[in-house]
Amino acid sequence: MFFHIVLERNMQLHPRHFGPHLRDKLVSKLIKDVEGTCSGRHGFVVAITGVEDIGKGLIREGTGYVTFPVKYQCVVFRPFKGEILEAVVTMVNKMGFFAEAGPVQIFVSNHLIPDDMEFQSGDVPNYTTSDGSVKIQKESEVRLKIIGTRVDATEIFCIGTIKDDFLGVISDPGAAV
Protein backbone atom coordinates (compact mmCIF):
# COMPACT_ATOMS: atom_id res chain seq x y z
CA MET A 1 0.00 0.00 0.00
CA PHE A 2 1.26 3.47 -0.80
CA PHE A 3 1.31 6.33 1.64
CA HIS A 4 2.16 9.97 1.28
CA ILE A 5 3.84 11.00 4.49
CA VAL A 6 6.15 13.60 5.95
CA LEU A 7 9.50 12.38 7.22
CA GLU A 8 12.42 14.12 8.82
CA ARG A 9 16.10 13.56 8.34
CA ASN A 10 19.34 15.19 9.43
CA MET A 11 21.42 15.94 6.38
CA GLN A 12 25.13 16.50 6.56
CA LEU A 13 26.52 18.78 3.90
CA HIS A 14 30.16 19.19 2.94
CA PRO A 15 31.48 22.73 3.28
CA ARG A 16 32.36 22.81 -0.41
CA HIS A 17 28.65 23.09 -1.24
CA PHE A 18 28.23 26.23 0.80
CA GLY A 19 27.27 29.00 -1.55
CA PRO A 20 24.32 30.32 -3.53
CA HIS A 21 23.04 26.83 -4.40
CA LEU A 22 23.29 25.38 -0.93
CA ARG A 23 19.61 24.60 -0.77
CA ASP A 24 19.48 22.89 -4.14
CA LYS A 25 22.48 20.82 -3.23
CA LEU A 26 20.80 19.80 -0.01
CA VAL A 27 17.65 18.70 -1.78
CA SER A 28 19.43 16.75 -4.47
CA LYS A 29 21.54 15.03 -1.84
CA LEU A 30 18.41 14.19 0.09
CA ILE A 31 16.81 12.62 -2.94
CA LYS A 32 19.95 10.66 -3.67
CA ASP A 33 20.23 9.45 -0.10
CA VAL A 34 16.63 8.60 0.63
CA GLU A 35 14.86 7.43 -2.49
CA GLY A 36 14.90 3.68 -2.81
CA THR A 37 15.78 3.03 0.80
CA CYS A 38 13.68 0.94 3.05
CA SER A 39 12.80 1.44 6.63
CA GLY A 40 11.00 -1.22 8.54
CA ARG A 41 8.65 1.32 10.00
CA HIS A 42 7.53 3.19 6.92
CA GLY A 43 8.40 0.84 4.11
CA PHE A 44 10.17 1.71 0.90
CA VAL A 45 10.64 5.36 0.06
CA VAL A 46 9.50 5.54 -3.51
CA ALA A 47 9.84 9.23 -4.26
CA ILE A 48 10.28 12.58 -2.55
CA THR A 49 7.53 14.93 -3.58
CA GLY A 50 8.60 18.07 -1.76
CA VAL A 51 10.67 19.61 0.97
CA GLU A 52 8.61 21.13 3.72
CA ASP A 53 11.20 22.75 5.89
CA ILE A 54 14.95 23.03 6.23
CA GLY A 55 16.00 23.93 9.73
CA LYS A 56 19.00 25.85 10.95
CA GLY A 57 22.30 24.26 10.08
CA LEU A 58 24.69 23.26 12.80
CA ILE A 59 28.40 23.28 12.11
CA ARG A 60 30.09 20.19 13.40
CA GLU A 61 33.33 20.94 15.13
CA GLY A 62 36.46 19.52 13.63
CA THR A 63 35.03 18.49 10.28
CA GLY A 64 33.29 21.62 9.05
CA TYR A 65 30.28 19.59 7.96
CA VAL A 66 26.95 21.23 8.60
CA THR A 67 23.90 19.27 9.78
CA PHE A 68 20.52 20.43 8.54
CA PRO A 69 17.26 18.96 9.85
CA VAL A 70 15.11 18.52 6.75
CA LYS A 71 11.40 17.77 6.67
CA TYR A 72 10.25 16.28 3.42
CA GLN A 73 7.15 14.74 1.91
CA CYS A 74 7.51 11.40 0.27
CA VAL A 75 5.60 8.47 -1.14
CA VAL A 76 6.30 5.23 0.67
CA PHE A 77 5.29 1.72 -0.21
CA ARG A 78 4.64 -0.77 2.54
CA PRO A 79 3.29 -4.26 1.93
CA PHE A 80 0.73 -5.64 4.33
CA LYS A 81 -0.47 -9.10 5.15
CA GLY A 82 -3.58 -9.90 3.14
CA GLU A 83 -2.79 -7.33 0.49
CA ILE A 84 -3.16 -8.31 -3.17
CA LEU A 85 -0.25 -7.31 -5.34
CA GLU A 86 0.79 -7.73 -8.91
CA ALA A 87 4.35 -8.86 -9.27
CA VAL A 88 6.86 -9.98 -11.85
CA VAL A 89 8.41 -13.41 -11.46
CA THR A 90 12.15 -13.20 -11.12
CA MET A 91 13.16 -16.74 -10.40
CA VAL A 92 11.53 -20.15 -10.49
CA ASN A 93 12.85 -23.24 -8.73
CA LYS A 94 11.61 -26.44 -7.23
CA MET A 95 10.81 -24.80 -3.92
CA GLY A 96 8.58 -22.19 -5.48
CA PHE A 97 9.18 -18.89 -7.19
CA PHE A 98 10.34 -15.40 -6.36
CA ALA A 99 8.61 -12.32 -7.62
CA GLU A 100 9.07 -8.57 -7.30
CA ALA A 101 6.45 -5.92 -6.85
CA GLY A 102 8.50 -2.77 -7.26
CA PRO A 103 11.11 -2.93 -4.54
CA VAL A 104 9.48 -5.75 -2.60
CA GLN A 105 10.67 -9.32 -2.93
CA ILE A 106 8.02 -11.98 -2.55
CA PHE A 107 8.49 -15.69 -2.28
CA VAL A 108 5.72 -18.10 -3.21
CA SER A 109 6.53 -21.57 -2.01
CA ASN A 110 5.43 -24.57 -4.00
CA HIS A 111 2.65 -25.58 -1.65
CA LEU A 112 1.08 -22.16 -2.13
CA ILE A 113 0.92 -22.74 -5.86
CA PRO A 114 -2.28 -24.42 -7.03
CA ASP A 115 -2.04 -28.20 -6.91
CA ASP A 116 -2.68 -28.59 -10.59
CA MET A 117 0.53 -26.73 -11.43
CA GLU A 118 3.62 -28.88 -11.69
CA PHE A 119 7.23 -27.83 -11.64
CA GLN A 120 9.00 -28.37 -14.93
CA SER A 121 12.76 -28.17 -14.78
CA GLY A 122 14.78 -27.53 -17.84
CA ASP A 123 16.14 -24.58 -19.72
CA VAL A 124 13.38 -22.32 -18.50
CA PRO A 125 12.16 -23.69 -15.19
CA ASN A 126 8.45 -23.12 -14.82
CA TYR A 127 5.22 -24.18 -13.20
CA THR A 128 2.65 -25.41 -15.69
CA THR A 129 -0.83 -26.82 -15.48
CA SER A 130 -1.34 -30.32 -16.78
CA ASP A 131 -3.02 -29.03 -19.93
CA GLY A 132 -0.27 -26.47 -20.42
CA SER A 133 -2.64 -23.52 -20.63
CA VAL A 134 -1.11 -21.63 -17.72
CA LYS A 135 2.61 -21.29 -17.25
CA ILE A 136 4.59 -19.45 -14.62
CA GLN A 137 8.16 -18.74 -15.59
CA LYS A 138 10.64 -15.91 -15.33
CA GLU A 139 9.15 -12.56 -16.37
CA SER A 140 5.58 -13.80 -15.94
CA GLU A 141 3.26 -11.37 -14.24
CA VAL A 142 1.28 -12.82 -11.41
CA ARG A 143 -1.31 -11.53 -9.06
CA LEU A 144 -0.66 -12.81 -5.55
CA LYS A 145 -1.78 -12.34 -2.02
CA ILE A 146 0.66 -11.57 0.74
CA ILE A 147 0.24 -13.98 3.61
CA GLY A 148 3.24 -12.97 5.64
CA THR A 149 5.76 -10.19 5.89
CA ARG A 150 9.10 -10.10 7.59
CA VAL A 151 10.03 -6.55 8.43
CA ASP A 152 13.60 -5.83 9.44
CA ALA A 153 15.06 -2.43 10.14
CA THR A 154 16.17 -2.04 6.56
CA GLU A 155 14.42 -4.81 4.72
CA ILE A 156 10.98 -6.12 4.01
CA PHE A 157 10.42 -9.59 2.67
CA CYS A 158 7.06 -11.14 1.90
CA ILE A 159 5.56 -14.53 1.42
CA GLY A 160 2.73 -14.77 -1.04
CA THR A 161 0.22 -17.25 -2.32
CA ILE A 162 -1.47 -17.72 -5.62
CA LYS A 163 -3.69 -20.49 -4.28
CA ASP A 164 -6.89 -18.52 -4.05
CA ASP A 165 -9.65 -17.22 -6.24
CA PHE A 166 -8.59 -14.77 -8.93
CA LEU A 167 -4.90 -15.17 -8.21
CA GLY A 168 -2.26 -16.43 -10.58
CA VAL A 169 -0.83 -15.47 -13.93
CA ILE A 170 -2.22 -12.26 -15.39
CA SER A 171 -0.04 -12.17 -18.48
CA ASP A 172 2.03 -14.89 -19.97
CA PRO A 173 5.25 -13.68 -21.60
CA GLY A 174 5.22 -16.60 -24.00
CA ALA A 175 1.65 -15.84 -25.09
CA ALA A 176 2.26 -12.12 -25.39
CA VAL A 177 5.01 -12.45 -27.96
Next chain:
Amino acid sequence: MASMEPFNRLVRLAARAFYDDISMKGDNQPKTSRGDNRGMAVVVLDALTRRQWVREEDLAKSLKLHSKQLRRILRFFEEEKLVTRDHRKESAKGAKVHNAAAAAASDGQPVTKEGEEKVKVHTHSYCCLDYAQICDIVRYRIHRMKKKLKDELDSRNTIQHYICPSCNKRYSAFDALQLVSYTDEYFHCETCNGELVAESDKLASEEMGDGDDNVRKRRREKLKDMQQRIEEQLKPLVAQLERVKNLPAPEFGSLQAWERANIGAFANGDPSAADSSRNSQGQYGTPMPYIGETKVEVDLLGDGVKEEGAESGKNGSELKVLPPWMIKDGMNLTKEQRGETSKASKLDEKSEAKDGKKQDSKDDQSIQEEYIKAYYEALRKKQEEEEEKRRMQQEGDTFVSDSQSERQVGKKYKREDEDEGIEWEEQQPTGNTTEMYKLADLNAEAQESGDDEDDLVWEEG
Protein backbone atom coordinates in the same frame (compact mmCIF):
# COMPACT_ATOMS: atom_id res chain seq x y z
CA MET B 1 -46.00 -14.37 14.61
CA ALA B 2 -47.09 -17.10 12.25
CA SER B 3 -43.57 -17.42 10.89
CA MET B 4 -42.05 -18.10 14.30
CA GLU B 5 -41.96 -21.86 14.01
CA PRO B 6 -39.28 -22.29 11.33
CA PHE B 7 -37.04 -19.89 13.20
CA ASN B 8 -37.58 -21.66 16.47
CA ARG B 9 -36.71 -24.90 14.78
CA LEU B 10 -33.56 -23.29 13.47
CA VAL B 11 -32.60 -22.18 16.96
CA ARG B 12 -33.23 -25.62 18.38
CA LEU B 13 -31.17 -27.25 15.66
CA ALA B 14 -28.34 -24.79 16.09
CA ALA B 15 -28.40 -25.28 19.82
CA ARG B 16 -28.02 -29.01 19.44
CA ALA B 17 -25.41 -28.69 16.75
CA PHE B 18 -23.10 -26.17 18.37
CA TYR B 19 -23.93 -25.79 22.04
CA ASP B 20 -24.54 -29.37 23.02
CA ASP B 21 -21.40 -29.84 25.03
CA ILE B 22 -20.84 -26.31 26.25
CA SER B 23 -20.17 -26.44 29.94
CA MET B 24 -20.85 -23.28 31.87
CA LYS B 25 -18.25 -23.77 34.52
CA GLY B 26 -16.03 -21.26 36.09
CA ASP B 27 -12.38 -22.13 35.71
CA ASN B 28 -11.76 -22.24 39.42
CA GLN B 29 -14.52 -24.68 40.20
CA PRO B 30 -13.60 -28.32 40.28
CA LYS B 31 -15.44 -30.39 37.77
CA THR B 32 -17.64 -32.95 39.41
CA SER B 33 -20.20 -35.20 37.89
CA ARG B 34 -22.88 -33.40 39.88
CA GLY B 35 -21.85 -29.99 38.67
CA ASP B 36 -21.72 -31.08 35.09
CA ASN B 37 -24.18 -28.86 33.34
CA ARG B 38 -23.50 -29.65 29.76
CA GLY B 39 -26.65 -29.41 27.72
CA MET B 40 -27.92 -26.61 29.91
CA ALA B 41 -27.28 -24.19 27.11
CA VAL B 42 -29.59 -26.17 24.87
CA VAL B 43 -32.30 -26.16 27.51
CA VAL B 44 -32.05 -22.41 27.90
CA LEU B 45 -32.18 -21.79 24.19
CA ASP B 46 -35.18 -24.07 23.87
CA ALA B 47 -36.90 -22.21 26.65
CA LEU B 48 -36.20 -18.94 24.92
CA THR B 49 -37.81 -20.13 21.71
CA ARG B 50 -41.06 -20.40 23.63
CA ARG B 51 -40.81 -16.85 24.93
CA GLN B 52 -40.24 -13.41 23.67
CA TRP B 53 -38.71 -10.84 25.97
CA VAL B 54 -38.48 -12.48 29.32
CA ARG B 55 -37.18 -11.35 32.66
CA GLU B 56 -34.17 -13.42 33.51
CA GLU B 57 -35.41 -14.10 37.03
CA ASP B 58 -38.64 -15.46 35.68
CA LEU B 59 -36.79 -17.61 33.21
CA ALA B 60 -34.52 -18.92 35.93
CA LYS B 61 -37.50 -19.76 38.05
CA SER B 62 -39.36 -21.61 35.37
CA LEU B 63 -36.23 -23.51 34.40
CA LYS B 64 -35.48 -24.23 38.05
CA LEU B 65 -32.03 -22.83 37.56
CA HIS B 66 -30.05 -20.61 39.78
CA SER B 67 -30.24 -17.10 38.41
CA LYS B 68 -26.47 -16.79 38.48
CA GLN B 69 -26.10 -19.93 36.49
CA LEU B 70 -28.64 -18.73 33.99
CA ARG B 71 -26.96 -15.37 33.75
CA ARG B 72 -23.67 -17.01 32.94
CA ILE B 73 -25.30 -18.97 30.14
CA LEU B 74 -27.08 -15.92 28.84
CA ARG B 75 -23.93 -13.88 28.91
CA PHE B 76 -22.28 -16.57 26.87
CA PHE B 77 -25.09 -16.46 24.35
CA GLU B 78 -24.93 -12.72 24.28
CA GLU B 79 -21.29 -13.00 23.30
CA GLU B 80 -22.29 -15.57 20.74
CA LYS B 81 -24.77 -12.99 19.44
CA LEU B 82 -27.73 -15.28 19.76
CA VAL B 83 -29.45 -13.38 22.51
CA THR B 84 -30.07 -9.71 23.09
CA ARG B 85 -30.23 -8.54 26.63
CA ASP B 86 -31.46 -5.39 28.22
CA HIS B 87 -30.98 -4.13 31.72
CA ARG B 88 -32.98 -1.44 33.35
CA LYS B 89 -33.81 -0.09 36.70
CA GLU B 90 -37.37 -0.42 37.58
CA SER B 91 -39.76 -0.79 40.43
CA ALA B 92 -42.20 -3.56 41.14
CA LYS B 93 -44.79 -1.67 39.13
CA GLY B 94 -42.52 -1.65 36.13
CA ALA B 95 -42.11 -5.36 36.45
CA LYS B 96 -45.86 -5.73 36.53
CA VAL B 97 -46.08 -3.74 33.36
CA HIS B 98 -43.66 -6.12 31.73
CA ASN B 99 -45.73 -9.00 32.92
CA ALA B 100 -48.79 -7.39 31.45
CA ALA B 101 -47.01 -7.02 28.16
CA ALA B 102 -45.82 -10.59 28.30
CA ALA B 103 -49.31 -11.75 29.09
CA ALA B 104 -50.67 -9.78 26.19
CA ALA B 105 -48.01 -11.23 23.92
CA SER B 106 -48.82 -14.78 24.89
CA ASP B 107 -52.53 -14.33 24.33
CA GLY B 108 -53.59 -13.65 27.83
CA GLN B 109 -51.57 -16.47 29.23
CA PRO B 110 -50.31 -15.20 32.55
CA VAL B 111 -46.59 -15.32 33.11
CA THR B 112 -45.54 -16.79 36.39
CA LYS B 113 -44.64 -13.88 38.53
CA GLU B 114 -42.35 -13.70 41.42
CA GLY B 115 -43.68 -12.85 44.85
CA GLU B 116 -44.58 -9.31 45.78
CA GLU B 117 -41.64 -7.01 45.54
CA LYS B 118 -41.10 -3.91 47.56
CA VAL B 119 -41.57 -0.58 45.90
CA LYS B 120 -37.86 -0.36 45.46
CA VAL B 121 -35.93 0.19 42.29
CA HIS B 122 -34.07 -2.90 41.19
CA THR B 123 -32.06 -3.55 38.10
CA HIS B 124 -33.75 -6.21 36.10
CA SER B 125 -32.30 -7.98 33.12
CA TYR B 126 -34.34 -9.12 30.21
CA CYS B 127 -33.35 -11.35 27.40
CA CYS B 128 -34.72 -12.31 24.06
CA LEU B 129 -33.63 -14.28 21.02
CA ASP B 130 -32.46 -12.18 18.14
CA TYR B 131 -33.73 -14.26 15.27
CA ALA B 132 -32.42 -12.17 12.43
CA GLN B 133 -28.97 -12.20 13.91
CA ILE B 134 -29.14 -15.88 14.73
CA CYS B 135 -29.68 -16.68 11.06
CA ASP B 136 -26.62 -14.66 10.14
CA ILE B 137 -24.53 -16.04 12.94
CA VAL B 138 -25.33 -19.66 12.18
CA ARG B 139 -24.66 -19.15 8.52
CA TYR B 140 -21.40 -17.42 9.29
CA ARG B 141 -20.36 -20.13 11.69
CA ILE B 142 -20.94 -22.84 9.15
CA HIS B 143 -19.12 -20.83 6.52
CA ARG B 144 -16.13 -20.36 8.81
CA MET B 145 -16.00 -24.04 9.67
CA LYS B 146 -16.03 -25.05 6.06
CA LYS B 147 -13.54 -22.42 5.04
CA LYS B 148 -11.13 -23.37 7.75
CA LEU B 149 -11.22 -26.98 6.73
CA LYS B 150 -10.88 -26.13 3.10
CA ASP B 151 -7.93 -23.86 3.76
CA GLU B 152 -6.31 -26.55 5.78
CA LEU B 153 -7.00 -29.06 3.08
CA ASP B 154 -5.33 -26.81 0.57
CA SER B 155 -2.68 -25.93 3.16
CA ARG B 156 -3.41 -22.36 2.31
CA ASN B 157 -2.01 -19.42 4.20
CA THR B 158 0.55 -21.48 6.00
CA ILE B 159 4.12 -20.44 5.98
CA GLN B 160 6.32 -23.28 4.93
CA HIS B 161 9.15 -24.27 7.20
CA TYR B 162 12.32 -25.91 6.05
CA ILE B 163 14.77 -27.96 7.95
CA CYS B 164 18.29 -29.04 7.29
CA PRO B 165 18.48 -32.81 7.66
CA SER B 166 22.16 -32.78 8.51
CA CYS B 167 22.42 -30.02 11.12
CA ASN B 168 18.70 -29.75 12.03
CA LYS B 169 18.70 -26.01 11.53
CA ARG B 170 15.24 -24.69 10.87
CA TYR B 171 14.34 -22.03 8.38
CA SER B 172 11.08 -20.48 7.36
CA ALA B 173 9.96 -19.29 3.99
CA PHE B 174 10.92 -15.78 5.09
CA ASP B 175 14.54 -16.78 4.81
CA ALA B 176 14.05 -18.05 1.30
CA LEU B 177 15.99 -15.21 -0.27
CA GLN B 178 19.17 -16.10 1.59
CA LEU B 179 18.77 -19.82 1.09
CA VAL B 180 18.33 -19.85 -2.59
CA SER B 181 21.16 -21.40 -4.49
CA TYR B 182 22.12 -20.56 -8.00
CA THR B 183 23.59 -23.91 -8.76
CA ASP B 184 20.45 -25.98 -8.43
CA GLU B 185 16.84 -25.52 -7.66
CA TYR B 186 16.89 -26.33 -3.96
CA PHE B 187 17.40 -24.33 -0.82
CA HIS B 188 20.66 -24.85 0.93
CA CYS B 189 21.57 -24.60 4.58
CA GLU B 190 23.57 -21.49 5.41
CA THR B 191 25.94 -23.34 7.70
CA CYS B 192 26.47 -26.75 6.20
CA ASN B 193 25.22 -26.13 2.68
CA GLY B 194 23.04 -29.21 2.98
CA GLU B 195 19.89 -29.46 0.97
CA LEU B 196 16.86 -28.30 2.91
CA VAL B 197 13.57 -30.14 2.95
CA ALA B 198 10.15 -28.80 3.76
CA GLU B 199 9.40 -29.57 7.36
CA SER B 200 6.23 -31.60 7.04
CA ASP B 201 7.92 -33.67 4.38
CA LYS B 202 10.83 -34.27 6.68
CA LEU B 203 8.55 -35.47 9.47
CA ALA B 204 6.75 -37.60 7.02
CA SER B 205 9.88 -39.29 5.89
CA GLU B 206 10.79 -39.98 9.50
CA GLU B 207 7.45 -41.42 10.43
CA MET B 208 6.41 -43.17 7.35
CA GLY B 209 9.68 -43.91 5.77
CA ASP B 210 8.21 -43.43 2.34
CA GLY B 211 8.14 -39.86 1.23
CA ASP B 212 5.94 -36.83 1.65
CA ASP B 213 3.10 -37.91 -0.55
CA ASN B 214 1.80 -40.49 1.84
CA VAL B 215 1.49 -38.28 4.88
CA ARG B 216 -0.03 -35.52 2.88
CA LYS B 217 -2.52 -37.97 1.56
CA ARG B 218 -3.37 -39.22 5.01
CA ARG B 219 -3.89 -35.77 6.42
CA ARG B 220 -5.90 -34.89 3.41
CA GLU B 221 -8.09 -37.89 3.90
CA LYS B 222 -8.66 -37.03 7.51
CA LEU B 223 -9.68 -33.51 6.63
CA LYS B 224 -11.88 -34.70 3.83
CA ASP B 225 -13.56 -37.10 6.18
CA MET B 226 -14.19 -34.28 8.60
CA GLN B 227 -15.56 -32.15 5.81
CA GLN B 228 -17.90 -34.91 4.85
CA ARG B 229 -19.08 -35.38 8.39
CA ILE B 230 -19.77 -31.68 8.67
CA GLU B 231 -21.85 -31.79 5.53
CA GLU B 232 -23.76 -34.75 6.79
CA GLN B 233 -24.38 -33.65 10.33
CA LEU B 234 -25.25 -30.10 9.51
CA LYS B 235 -27.59 -31.05 6.73
CA PRO B 236 -30.81 -30.47 8.69
CA LEU B 237 -29.47 -27.18 9.95
CA VAL B 238 -28.45 -26.03 6.50
CA ALA B 239 -31.80 -27.09 5.12
CA GLN B 240 -33.56 -25.16 7.83
CA LEU B 241 -31.42 -22.12 7.10
CA GLU B 242 -32.37 -22.41 3.47
CA ARG B 243 -36.03 -22.61 4.38
CA VAL B 244 -35.80 -19.63 6.68
CA LYS B 245 -33.75 -17.55 4.28
CA ASN B 246 -36.66 -15.96 2.49
CA LEU B 247 -38.90 -15.60 5.49
CA PRO B 248 -38.97 -12.37 7.40
CA ALA B 249 -37.35 -12.96 10.75
CA PRO B 250 -39.57 -12.32 13.75
CA GLU B 251 -38.56 -8.98 15.11
CA PHE B 252 -39.35 -8.05 18.65
CA GLY B 253 -37.41 -4.83 18.60
CA SER B 254 -35.89 -3.47 21.74
CA LEU B 255 -37.41 -4.34 25.08
CA GLN B 256 -39.17 -1.03 25.26
CA ALA B 257 -40.51 -1.20 21.76
CA TRP B 258 -41.75 -4.69 22.38
CA GLU B 259 -43.44 -3.72 25.60
CA ARG B 260 -44.99 -0.72 23.99
CA ALA B 261 -46.35 -2.80 21.15
CA ASN B 262 -47.81 -5.43 23.41
CA ILE B 263 -49.16 -3.01 25.94
CA GLY B 264 -50.66 -1.10 23.07
CA ALA B 265 -52.59 -4.17 22.01
CA PHE B 266 -53.45 -4.77 25.61
CA ALA B 267 -54.67 -1.25 26.20
CA ASN B 268 -57.00 -1.38 23.24
CA GLY B 269 -58.79 -4.28 24.79
CA ASP B 270 -58.82 -2.87 28.28
CA PRO B 271 -58.46 0.86 28.74
CA SER B 272 -58.08 0.59 32.48
CA ALA B 273 -54.82 -1.26 32.01
CA ALA B 274 -53.43 1.57 29.99
CA ASP B 275 -54.55 3.98 32.66
CA SER B 276 -52.80 2.11 35.39
CA SER B 277 -49.66 1.94 33.35
CA ARG B 278 -49.75 5.65 32.86
CA ASN B 279 -50.11 6.13 36.55
CA SER B 280 -47.08 4.05 37.25
CA GLN B 281 -45.18 6.07 34.76
CA GLY B 282 -46.13 9.30 36.37
CA GLN B 283 -45.47 8.05 39.83
CA TYR B 284 -42.04 6.60 39.42
CA GLY B 285 -40.70 8.57 36.56
CA THR B 286 -39.05 5.53 35.09
CA PRO B 287 -38.74 5.61 31.32
CA MET B 288 -41.86 3.72 30.51
CA PRO B 289 -43.03 2.94 27.08
CA TYR B 290 -46.43 4.53 27.21
CA ILE B 291 -45.51 8.06 26.34
CA GLY B 292 -45.86 7.18 22.73
CA GLU B 293 -49.28 5.78 23.28
CA THR B 294 -50.53 8.87 25.05
CA LYS B 295 -49.11 11.00 22.34
CA VAL B 296 -51.10 9.14 19.78
CA GLU B 297 -54.25 9.92 21.66
CA VAL B 298 -53.43 13.58 21.71
CA ASP B 299 -52.67 13.54 18.06
CA LEU B 300 -55.99 12.00 17.31
CA LEU B 301 -57.80 14.72 19.12
CA GLY B 302 -55.59 17.27 17.47
CA ASP B 303 -56.71 15.90 14.14
CA GLY B 304 -60.23 16.22 15.30
CA VAL B 305 -59.64 19.84 16.09
CA LYS B 306 -58.25 20.46 12.68
CA GLU B 307 -61.15 18.76 11.07
CA GLU B 308 -63.52 20.70 13.10
CA GLY B 309 -61.69 23.86 12.35
CA ALA B 310 -61.89 23.22 8.68
CA GLU B 311 -65.55 22.61 8.87
CA SER B 312 -66.26 25.58 10.99
CA GLY B 313 -64.40 27.51 8.35
CA LYS B 314 -66.78 26.11 5.80
CA ASN B 315 -69.52 27.12 8.06
CA GLY B 316 -68.26 30.62 7.65
CA SER B 317 -69.32 31.95 11.00
CA GLU B 318 -66.57 33.57 12.95
CA LEU B 319 -68.81 34.43 15.77
CA LYS B 320 -69.76 31.36 17.63
CA VAL B 321 -73.25 30.11 17.60
CA LEU B 322 -74.13 30.06 21.20
CA PRO B 323 -75.54 26.81 22.44
CA PRO B 324 -79.15 27.27 23.27
CA TRP B 325 -78.66 26.58 26.93
CA MET B 326 -76.43 29.61 27.09
CA ILE B 327 -78.96 31.96 25.75
CA LYS B 328 -80.96 33.70 28.42
CA ASP B 329 -83.11 36.66 28.82
CA GLY B 330 -81.26 39.90 28.95
CA MET B 331 -78.32 38.70 26.91
CA ASN B 332 -77.17 40.96 24.22
CA LEU B 333 -76.65 38.55 21.36
CA THR B 334 -75.99 39.04 17.71
CA LYS B 335 -77.90 37.07 15.18
CA GLU B 336 -74.87 34.97 14.45
CA GLN B 337 -74.54 34.00 18.05
CA ARG B 338 -78.08 32.84 18.06
CA GLY B 339 -77.37 30.68 15.04
CA GLU B 340 -79.56 32.77 12.84
CA THR B 341 -76.86 33.79 10.43
CA SER B 342 -78.14 35.11 7.18
CA LYS B 343 -76.54 33.89 4.01
CA ALA B 344 -75.20 37.29 3.03
CA SER B 345 -73.36 37.83 6.27
CA LYS B 346 -71.82 34.40 6.00
CA LEU B 347 -70.34 35.26 2.66
CA ASP B 348 -68.91 38.47 4.03
CA GLU B 349 -67.22 36.70 6.83
CA LYS B 350 -65.86 33.88 4.79
CA SER B 351 -62.39 35.31 4.14
CA GLU B 352 -62.01 36.35 7.73
CA ALA B 353 -63.12 32.99 8.90
CA LYS B 354 -60.51 31.19 6.87
CA ASP B 355 -57.74 33.19 8.48
CA GLY B 356 -58.95 32.54 11.93
CA LYS B 357 -59.87 29.00 11.22
CA LYS B 358 -57.51 27.27 13.51
CA GLN B 359 -57.81 29.68 16.31
CA ASP B 360 -61.51 29.50 15.95
CA SER B 361 -61.54 25.81 16.45
CA LYS B 362 -59.43 26.11 19.52
CA ASP B 363 -61.82 28.74 20.75
CA ASP B 364 -64.61 26.33 20.14
CA GLN B 365 -63.06 23.81 22.42
CA SER B 366 -62.01 26.12 25.16
CA ILE B 367 -65.27 27.95 25.15
CA GLN B 368 -67.17 24.76 25.41
CA GLU B 369 -65.02 23.83 28.33
CA GLU B 370 -65.65 27.10 30.01
CA TYR B 371 -69.32 26.82 29.41
CA ILE B 372 -69.54 23.43 30.91
CA LYS B 373 -67.58 24.38 33.97
CA ALA B 374 -69.48 27.53 34.53
CA TYR B 375 -72.64 25.69 33.96
CA TYR B 376 -71.99 23.15 36.64
CA GLU B 377 -71.29 25.90 39.06
CA ALA B 378 -74.39 27.76 38.14
CA LEU B 379 -76.43 24.63 38.53
CA ARG B 380 -75.24 23.94 42.00
CA LYS B 381 -76.00 27.41 43.20
CA LYS B 382 -79.28 28.03 41.53
CA GLN B 383 -81.25 24.91 41.89
CA GLU B 384 -83.88 26.41 44.15
CA GLU B 385 -85.15 28.88 41.63
CA GLU B 386 -87.63 26.68 39.92
CA GLU B 387 -89.79 29.19 38.15
CA GLU B 388 -86.94 30.92 36.51
CA LYS B 389 -85.65 27.64 35.20
CA ARG B 390 -88.88 26.65 33.60
CA ARG B 391 -89.01 29.83 31.68
CA MET B 392 -85.43 29.38 30.58
CA GLN B 393 -86.02 25.88 29.44
CA GLN B 394 -88.82 26.86 27.19
CA GLU B 395 -86.75 29.52 25.57
CA GLY B 396 -83.86 27.07 25.30
CA ASP B 397 -86.02 24.57 23.51
CA THR B 398 -86.84 26.96 20.82
CA PHE B 399 -83.18 27.51 20.19
CA VAL B 400 -82.31 23.89 20.23
CA SER B 401 -84.19 23.33 17.05
CA ASP B 402 -82.35 26.28 15.51
CA SER B 403 -78.90 25.10 16.37
CA GLN B 404 -79.66 21.57 15.35
CA SER B 405 -80.40 22.59 11.83
CA GLU B 406 -77.14 24.49 11.89
CA ARG B 407 -75.32 21.44 13.07
CA GLN B 408 -76.37 19.35 10.13
CA VAL B 409 -74.73 21.79 7.82
CA GLY B 410 -71.60 21.74 9.91
CA LYS B 411 -69.56 19.11 11.59
CA LYS B 412 -70.45 15.94 13.36
CA TYR B 413 -67.39 14.91 15.28
CA LYS B 414 -67.17 17.09 18.34
CA ARG B 415 -70.74 18.19 18.35
CA GLU B 416 -71.69 15.11 20.24
CA ASP B 417 -70.42 16.75 23.37
CA GLU B 418 -72.64 19.62 22.70
CA ASP B 419 -75.57 17.35 22.19
CA GLU B 420 -74.97 15.86 25.54
CA GLY B 421 -74.89 19.27 27.02
CA ILE B 422 -78.12 20.11 25.41
CA GLU B 423 -79.94 17.04 26.51
CA TRP B 424 -78.67 17.51 29.94
CA GLU B 425 -79.72 21.10 29.91
CA GLU B 426 -83.21 20.10 29.05
CA GLN B 427 -83.40 17.88 32.04
CA GLN B 428 -81.88 20.28 34.52
CA PRO B 429 -82.27 23.91 33.66
CA THR B 430 -79.89 26.68 34.62
CA GLY B 431 -79.74 29.58 36.97
CA ASN B 432 -80.76 33.23 36.87
CA THR B 433 -79.73 36.24 34.95
CA THR B 434 -76.91 37.41 37.18
CA GLU B 435 -75.16 34.14 36.64
CA MET B 436 -75.69 34.53 32.99
CA TYR B 437 -73.76 37.75 32.91
CA LYS B 438 -70.90 35.96 34.41
CA LEU B 439 -71.12 33.33 31.74
CA ALA B 440 -71.16 35.92 29.06
CA ASP B 441 -67.98 37.37 30.51
CA LEU B 442 -66.32 34.00 30.41
CA ASN B 443 -67.38 33.64 26.88
CA ALA B 444 -65.72 36.87 25.88
CA GLU B 445 -62.57 36.03 27.75
CA ALA B 446 -62.25 32.69 26.14
CA GLN B 447 -62.69 34.09 22.69
CA GLU B 448 -59.91 36.52 23.28
CA SER B 449 -57.40 34.03 24.56
CA GLY B 450 -57.46 31.35 21.97
CA ASP B 451 -53.75 30.71 22.26
CA ASP B 452 -51.54 27.73 22.94
CA GLU B 453 -51.98 27.86 26.67
CA ASP B 454 -55.65 27.40 26.26
CA ASP B 455 -54.95 24.50 24.05
CA LEU B 456 -52.81 22.87 26.66
CA VAL B 457 -55.40 23.31 29.35
CA TRP B 458 -57.86 21.65 27.15
CA GLU B 459 -55.58 18.73 26.41
CA GLU B 460 -55.08 17.99 30.05
CA GLY B 461 -58.77 18.13 30.64
